[in-house]
Amino acid sequence: MSLRTFELEIMRYDPDKDSEPRFETFSVPCEEDWVVLDAVNYVKDNLDRTLSYRWSCHMAVCGSCGMMINGEPSLSCKTFMRHMPDKIRIEPLANFPIERDLVVVMDDFMDKLASVKPYLVAKEKKAVEDGSYLQSPAQLKKFKQYTLCINCTLCYSACPQYALGEGFVGPAALALAHRYNLDSRDVGRSARADVVASNEGIWECSFVGACSEVCPEHVDPAGAIQQTKIASTLDYFKDLITPGRDK
Amino acid sequence: MEMTTTDIVIVGAGGAGLRAAIAIAESNPDLKIALLSKVYPMRSHTVAAEGGAAGVAKDEDSLDNHFNDTVSGGDWLCDQDAVDLFVEQAPKELTQMEHWGCPWSRTSDGKVAVRPFGGMKIERTWYAADKTGFHMLHTLFQTSMQYPSIERYDEYYTTDLLMVDGACRGVAAIEMRTGQMRLFRAKAVIICTGGAGRVFPFTTNGAIKTGDGMAMAYRAGVALKDMEFVQYHPTGLPGTGILITEGSRGEGGILVNNDGYRYLQDYNLGPPDPWPRKKAMELGPRDRLSQAFWHEQKKGRTISTPHGDVVHLDLRHLGEKKINERLPMVRDLAISYVGVDPVKEPIPVRPVVHYTMGGIDTDIDAKTAVPGLFAAGECACVSINGANRLGSNSLTELLVFGSRAGRGAAEVAMAESTHVDESAIEKAAEEARAKVTGLFQNVGGGETISGLRKDMNSTMEEGAGIYRTEESLKDTCVTMKEIHARFANIDLEDKSNVYNTDLLQALELGAMIDVARAMAVSALNRQESRGSHQRLDFVERDDEKFLRHSLASYAGADDPGVDYRDVVITRSQPAERVYGGDQK
Numbered sequence: 001m002s003l004r005t006f007e008l009e010i011m012r013y014d015p016d017k018d019s020e021p022r023f024e025t026f027s028v029p030c031e032e033d034w035v036v037l038d039a040v041n042y043v044k045d046n047l048d049r050t051l052s053y054r055w056s057c058h059m060a061v062c063g064s065c066g067m068m069i070n071g072e073p074s075l076s077c078k079t080f081m082r083h084m085p086d087k088i089r090i091e092p093l094a095n096f097p098i099e100r101d102l103v104v105v106m107d108d109f110m111d112k113l114a115s116v117k118p119y120l121v122a123k124e125k126k127a128v129e130d131g132s133y134l135q136s137p138a139q140l141k142k143f144k145q146y147t148l149c150i151n152c153t154l155c156y157s158a159c160p161q162y163a164l165g166e167g168f169v170g171p172a173a174l175a176l177a178h179r180y181n182l183d184s185r186d187v188g189r190s191a192r193a194d195v196v197a198s199n200e201g202i203w204e205c206s207f208v209g210a211c212s213e214v215c216p217e218h219v220d221p222a223g224a225i226q227q228t229k230i231a232s233t234l235d236y237f238k239d240l241i242t243p244g245r246d247k
Numbered sequence: 248m249e250m251t252t253t254d255i256v257i258v259g260a261g262g263a264g265l266r267a268a269i270a271i272a273e274s275n276p277d278l279k280i281a282l283l284s285k286v287y288p289m290r291s292h293t294v295a296a297e298g299g300a301a302g303v304a305k306d307e308d309s310l311d312n313h314f315n316d317t318v319s320g321g322d323w324l325c326d327q328d329a330v331d332l333f334v335e336q337a338p339k340e341l342t343q344m345e346h347w348g349c350p351w352s353r354t355s356d357g358k359v360a361v362r363p364f365g366g367m368k369i370e371r372t373w374y375a376a377d378k379t380g381f382h383m384l385h386t387l388f389q390t391s392m393q394y395p396s397i398e399r400y401d402e403y404y405t406t407d408l409l410m411v412d413g414a415c416r417g418v419a420a421i422e423m424r425t426g427q428m429r430l431f432r433a434k435a436v437i438i439c440t441g442g443a444g445r446v447f448p449f450t451t452n453g454a455i456k457t458g459d460g461m462a463m464a465y466r467a468g469v470a471l472k473d474m475e476f477v478q479y480h481p482t483g484l485p486g487t488g489i490l491i492t493e494g495s496r497g498e499g500g501i502l503v504n505n506d507g508y509r510y511l512q513d514y515n516l517g518p519p520d521p522w523p524r525k526k527a528m529e530l531g532p533r534d535r536l537s538q539a540f541w542h543e544q545k546k547g548r549t550i551s552t553p554h555g556d557v558v559h560l561d562l563r564h565l566g567e568k569k570i571n572e573r574l575p576m577v578r579d580l581a582i583s584y585v586g587v588d589p590v591k592e593p594i595p596v597r598p599v600v601h602y603t604m605g606g607i608d609t610d611i612d613a614k615t616a617v618p619g620l621f622a623a624g625e626c627a628c629v630s631i632n633g634a635n636r637l638g639s640n641s642l643t644e645l646l647v648f649g650s651r652a653g654r655g656a657a658e659v660a661m662a663e664s665t666h667v668d669e670s671a672i673e674k675a676a677e678e679a680r681a682k683v684t685g686l687f688q689n690v691g692g693g694e695t696i697s698g699l700r701k702d703m704n705s706t707m708e709e710g711a712g713i714y715r716t717e718e719s720l721k722d723t724c725v726t727m728k729e730i731h732a733r734f735a736n737i738d739l740e741d742k743s744n745v746y747n748t749d750l751l752q753a754l755e756l757g758a759m760i761d762v763a764r765a766m767a768v769s770a771l772n773r774q775e776s777r778g779s780h781q782r783l784d785f786v787e788r789d790d791e792k793f794l795r796h797s798l799a800s801y802a803g804a805d806d807p808g809v810d811y812r813d814v815v816i817t818r819s820q821p822a823e824r825v826y827g828g829d830q831k
Contacts, residue, residue, distance in 0.1 A: 016744055033584075044697075046697070049749045052748050056292065056454045057453040057454075058454070058487060061295055063289060063290065080583075099746055103746045110401070117393070119390045119392060119393050120346070120390070136357045137353050147350045148378075150289070186348070
C-alpha cells in the first residue's frame with residue numbers, strides 16, 4: 001500500500017484556552033485508499049489526543065463528520081485523500097458557532113428541524129390491527145428522494161441565506177417538510193405552512209442552489225423549496241378565490 | 248451537582264431508545280422522560296442497518312415459520328417463550344412504523360414489500376430499499392418530536408447507573424459541551440446503548456458502539472448473558488469493514504471463491520441450483536457462511552488483497568435496474584470505498600464482526616434483575632437471538648422490546664409514588680464523579696488509549712474470532728486482564744472541559760475492556776461449538792452440558808465468574824440445523 005504524506009492544516013479552538021480560533025499543521029502519512037476522516041483519526045491517535053471532532057459510521061449515513069475541507073462543506077468519511085492536493089485545510093462547518101475545534105453547535109439546526117413538524121399527520125388514527133396504508137410505488141417515488149436527508153448540515157454550511165443569520169429555516173428542514181407534505185398518507189401540510197411559508201421559510205430562499213450541490217445524498221433541497229413555493233402560491237390564490245376552503 | 252428529576256431515564260437514543268420513549272409517552276403523557284445520548288439521535292448506529300426488519304407479512308407464511316427459523320438459526324439457544332412473543336409482536340410493530348410514515352418499499356398493488364434473508368423459509372423482511380435502519384431511525388426520531396414529555400439530552404455521556412438500596416434510581420452523565428457532571432434522578436432507567444463490535448478490530452460497527460451500557464449494567468451487578476456469541480457478517484468490504492447487506496443475496500447475489508466457484512455447496516448448504524432458493528447456499532445463516540469463508544481461506548481458495556483475503560459477491564446478473572432500485576446504497580458504497588461497480592464487477596467481501604448476540608441479562612419484559620432497571624435492543628439479551636441471530640431480526644427486536652421496556656418502565660414509574668431521597672442519590676453521583684476526576688489525575692503512567700485499544704482489538708481477533716481454542720482463549724483472557732490493569736496507567740492529554748473526546752474515549756475503552764473480558768471468559772468456559780461460537784477443540788454441540796445461557800458476573804480486576812441458566816424450551820426440541828437440500 002503506497003503512502004503519501006499530506007499537510008493537514010486543522011482549525012483549533014478551545015474556549016477554555018483560546019480567545020480565537022487558530023490553525024495547527026500536522027504531517028500525516030496516508031494510505032492510498034484513505035478518506036480525510038482516516039487522516040484526522042491518525043492525528044487523534046498518534047499526534048494530538050486533544051483534537052475534537054465528531055464521527056461514527058465511516059460510511060456516509062450517520063451524518064456526523066461534516067467539515068469544511070479546502071473550503072467545501074464535505075463529509076470527511078467520503079472525501080478521498082487520493083483526490084486531494086498535498087496541503088489540506090480543515091475547518092468546522094461554516095455558518096455554525098464553533099463549540100470546540102471541528103465540533104459545531106447544532107442547537108439552531110435541531111430547533112429548525114423540529115419546527116416544521118416533521119412527522120406524519122394522518123387523517124384519522126388507524127389501529128395497528130387494521131393493517132398498513134396502501135401506497136403505490138409511484139406515490140412512494142414522489143417523496144422518496146426527500147426522505148434521504150442524513151441531517152449532516154452541509155447544506156446549511158453552503159447556504160448564503162442561512163449565513164446571514166436572520167432565522168432562515170434552511171434547506172434540510174424545508175426539504176423534510178416537503179417530504180411529509182408529498183406523502184400520500186399525510187394531511188399535515190396546512191399545519192406545517194405556519195413555518196414553511198412564513199417569512200423565515202421558503203420565501204427567504206434566493207435559489208442559489210448551493211445546498212443541492214453539496215448534498216452527499218442528492219436530496220436536492222433547492223428543488224424541494226421551489227416546489228413548495230409553487231404549491232404555496234397556488235394555495236394563496238385558491239384562498240383568494242374560495243375563502244375558508246377546506247385545506 | 249446539578250440534578251434533574253424525571254420519571255424515566257433512557258440511556259441511548261437509537262431505535263430501541265426512541266421506541267421506548269414513544270411507548271412511554273403514549274402510555275402516559277404525564278410521565279416525564281429524559282432521553283440521554285452520547286450522540287444526536289440520528290447518529291445512532293441503527294442508522295447503518297441496511298437490509299430490513301423481519302415480520303410475517305405473506306399469507307403463505309406463519310408465526311410458526313418465523314419462530315422455527317429464529318430458533319434453529321439461533322442453534323436452539325433462544326428462549327422459546329420470548330421468540331413466540333417476538334414473532335407475534337413483529338408485524339404489529341412494523342405496521343406501527345408504517346403508520347408513522349416509514350417509507351417501506353412497496354409492491355405494485357401498494358402493499359408493503361418483503362424480501363428473503365438468510366435462514367428464512369418464506370420471505371418476511373420488510374425493507375426500505377437498502378437503507379432500512381436509516382429510515383426506521385429517522386422515522387422514530389421525527390415521530391418522537393411530537394411528544395412534549397420526551398426531553399432530549401443530546402451529547403450527554405452516561406458514566407454510571409445510580410443505585411439506592413439495591414434499586415436503580417438514576418444515572419450520572421457528563422454534559423459534553425461543558426464537561427459538567429449531571430445527576431438524573433428517576434424512578435426507572437432503560438438502557439438502549441447498542442452493541443460492542445468495536446471490541447474487535449474489523450467491524451461493521453460505528454465508532455460509537457463501545458458497549459457503554461453493557462459495562463454500566465455489568466458493574467452495577469447485572470450479569471452479561473451469552474457474551475461468547477459474536478456474529479460475523481459474511482460480507483463486509485475489506486479495509487473499512489463497511490457492511491454489504493444480506494439483502495444483496497436475498498435479491499439473488501452469489502458468493503464465489505478464487506476459481507469463480509460457488510464454494511458454499513461444499514459446506515452442507517448446496518446444491519447451488521435452482522437459485523435463488525430459500526435457506527440454501529448464499530441464503531444460509533450468517534454463522535455458517537462466515538465459517539465457510541474461514542475454511543476456504545485455509546484451503547487457499549480465497550483471493551488475497553492488501554486488506555486481507557476476500558471472496559467475491561457477484562450481483563452482475565441482477566442487472567443495473569434492479570441493483571439501482573433495490574440496492575442503491577450497496578452500489579454507491581462499493582464504487583466509493585473499493586472502486587468496484589457491482590453492475591460491472593463482483594464486490595470483494597470478507598467476514599466482519601457485526602453483532603453481539605449477548606448482552607445485559609433481561610427477562611421477556613426487558614427487565615433486569617436490578618429493580619427499576621430495563622434494557623432493550625442490541626445491548627440486551629432476552630434472548631431471542633440465541634447463538635446466532637437471524638438476519639433482519641434485530642431491527643424488529645429493537646421495536647418489540649424497546650416498546651415493551653418503555654411500557655414496563657412506565658408501570659414502575661406510575662407505581663412509585665415518590666422519588667428517592669436527594670442525599671442518597673447525590674452520594675452515589677459523587678462516587679461516579681470521583682471516578683472521572685480520578686482519570687484526570689493520572690500522571691506519568693505512559694499508557695495511551697490508542698495503544699491499549701489496538702492491543703485489545705488484536706488479542707480479541709486472535710483469540711476469540713470465528714474459530715477458537717482453549718489455548719487461544721486462555722491467551723486472550725490473560726492479555727485482557729493485563730490490559731485491564733494497564734488501563735489504570737492511561738494519561739489524559741486533554742484537560743479541557745469542552746467536548747473532551749480524550750476523556751470520552753478513555754471511558755469508552757474502559758467499558759470495552761470489561762465487555763471484552765466477559766466475552767473471552769464466557770467463550771473459554773463454553774466447551775462446545777454452537778452457532779457463532781466455534782471451538783476447534785470441542786467441535787460438537789453439547790446439549791447435555793450447554794443448552795444453557797452463560798451469565799458472566801463482574802469481578803473487578805479478576806476474571807468474571809460464569810454461571811449458567813437453562814434455556815426455555817417450549818415446543819421445539821434441539822435438532823440438527825438443516826440448510827440447503829432440494830426444498831424450494
